[in-house]
Amino acid sequence: MSASNRLALVHLVSGFVVWSLGFVLLYGLQALGCAYGWSQHRLWLISAFVAVLVPLAWLAWRPRRTGPEASSLATAALWVNRAALGAAILVFLPVTFASTCI
Amino acid sequence: MFKRLLLGATPALLGGCSGDLSALDPAGPRAANLATLWWVMLIGAAVLFGLVMALFALAYRRPAWITRVTPAQWIVGGGLVLPIPILIVLTGTALVLGEQLLPKGEAPVRVEGRAQQWSWHFTHPESALAPSEILHIPAGEPVDIAVTSLDVIHSLWVPRLGGKIDAIPGKVNIIRLQADEPGVYWGQCAEYCGEGHDGMRFRVEAHEPEAFAALLEGRAP
Numbered sequence: 501m502s503a504s505n506r507l508a509l510v511h512l513v514s515g516f517v518v519w520s521l522g523f524v525l526l527y528g529l530q531a532l533g534c535a536y537g538w539s540q541h542r543l544w545l546i547s548a549f550v551a552v553l554v555p556l557a558w559l560a561w562r563p564r565r566t567g568p569e570a571s572s573l574a575t576a577a578l579w580v581n582r583a584a585l586g587a588a589i590l591v592f593l594p595v596t597f598a599s600t601c602i
Numbered sequence: 603m604f605k606r607l608l609l610g611a612t613p614a615l616l617g618g619c620s621g622d623l624s625a626l627d628p629a630g631p632r633a634a635n636l637a638t639l640w641w642v643m644l645i646g647a648a649v650l651f652g653l654v655m656a657l658f659a660l661a662y663r664r665p666a667w668i669t670r671v672t673p674a675q676w677i678v679g680g681g682l683v684l685p686i687p688i689l690i691v692l693t694g695t696a697l698v699l700g701e702q703l704l705p706k707g708e709a710p711v712r713v714e715g716r717a718q719q720w721s722w723h724f725t726h727p728e729s730a731l732a733p734s735e736i737l738h739i740p741a742g743e744p745v746d747i748a749v750t751s752l753d754v755i756h757s758l759w760v761p762r763l764g765g766k767i768d769a770i771p772g773k774v775n776i777i778r779l780q781a782d783e784p785g786v787y788w789g790q791c792a793e794y795c796g797e798g799h800d801g802m803r804f805r806v807e808a809h810e811p812e813a814f815a816a817l818l819e820g821r822a823p
Contacts, residue, residue: 590690594697599704602776 504571511577515559515584522552522588526595534601545595552592556585622788625761629787630780632764635699642695646688653684703765705778709746711814713737717749717756717769717791720798730820737806740814741784750774757793760806766792781808 525548533541559581564574620627628634661668671679714725715737724747725733737760739745749758751769759766760779767777781787791802809817 590693598697599701599706602704 505573508571508573508577511559512573512580514577515556515581516587518552518555518559519584519588522548522556522592525552526592530595530600541600542596545600549592549595552588553585556581556588560585623761623790627762629762629785630764630782632703632778632780633760633762635702636765639696639699643692646692650684650688703778705744705746705776709744709778711740711743711745713739713745713747715747715749715758715769716752717758717795718752719754719796720791720802722756722758722789722791722802722804726818729818731818735804737789737804738814738817739779739781739806739808740811741781741808743811744778744780747777747779748774749777754795755793756791756795756802758789759792760787760789762787763806768793781806784808784810784813 526545529541529544529548532538533544538544560578564578625633626637626640628637657668712727714727716723716725721735722737723733723735724737725731726738731738737747747758747767749767749769750773751771753771755771756769757766758769758777763781764779765777767775769775785808787806787808789804789806791799793799795802
C-alpha cells in the first residue's frame with residue numbers, strides 16, 4: 501500500500517474515532533457533573549462539545565489534493581469525516597440545552 | 603392463503619397491545635408520551651422499510667427505472683436525503699417527549715420505594731399509612747417515587763403509568779408517575795435480579811384525591 505493510501509486510511513477512520521471519543525467524554529462529564537454537583541456543569545459540557553467539533557471540522561475541511569490524482573480512498577475519507585462532523589452536531593448538540601441531572 | 607395468514611397473525615400481533623403490563627395501553631400522561639414515542643419510531647421504521655421494499659420490488663418489476671439512477675444519486679438519496687429527516691424527527695421527538703418525563707420541581711406527593719429480592723416496600727413519609735407492598739397514589743396528580751434498593755439492582759416499572767428507573771443500593775433515584783383515573787395498575791421489576799425476578803410484581807392503587815388524603819390520615823375513605 502502506498503504512503504498516500506495509508507494516510508488516507510488513517511483519515512478514513514479519524515472522524516468517527518474522534519466522534520466516539522467525544523461521546524465517551526461527554527457521557528463521562530455528564531455523569532461526573534451530576535454525581536459531584538459541579539456548579540459549572542453546563543459550561544464543561546459545552547466546552548467539551550466545542551473541543552470535539554474543532555478536530556472534526558478540521559478533518560472535514562482540511563486542505564487536500566483535488567483533481568484526478570486524489571484517490572477514491574481519500575475522497576471516501578473526506579466524506580466520512582464530513583458525516584462524522586454532521587453526526588457530532590446532531591447527536592451532541594442537546595448537551596447545550598437538555599436537562600443534565602434529575 | 604395470504605389472507606388467512608394475515609388474519610391468523612393479527613391477534614398475535616395485537617395481543618401485546620393491552621393488558622396489565624402494556625406500555626401501549628397508557629393510563630397517564632407520562633406513559634402516553636412513551637407510547638407516542640414508540641408509535642413515532644414504529645412509523646419511522648415502517649416508512650423506511652416500505653420505501654426500501656418498494657425499491658426492491660421496482661428492481662424486479664421495472665429494472666429499467668432503477669438503472670436510470672446513477673450510483674451517486676443512490677448514495678445521496680439513500681444515504682442522506684432518506685434517513686437524515688427521519689433521524690432528525692426521531693431524535694427531536696425523543697428529546698421533547700423525554701424532557702417532559704423528568705421530575706422537575708417538587709411533585710405534590712412523594713413516596714419512598716425500597717426494593718429487596720423479590721418485593722417492593724412503599725412508605726409515605728409523615729403519614730399514618732403503614733409501609734406496604736402496594737403503592738398507593740392519588741389519581742390525576744404527579745407522584746415522585748424515591749427509589750432505592752437494599753440488595754442488588756432492581757428497576758421500578760409501571761408500564762401503564764410511566765417510564766422505568768433503576769433501584770441502586772446506596773443511591774436514591776427519583777421517577778415521576780401519574781395515573782389519569784383511579785384504579786389498579788401493575789408494576790414489574792425491569793432489571794434481572796435473580797431467580798424470583800419474573801414474579802417481582804407489585805400492585806399500584808390510584809385513589810380519588812379525597813380518598814387518598816383519608817388513607818394518608820389513617821381514616822377510612
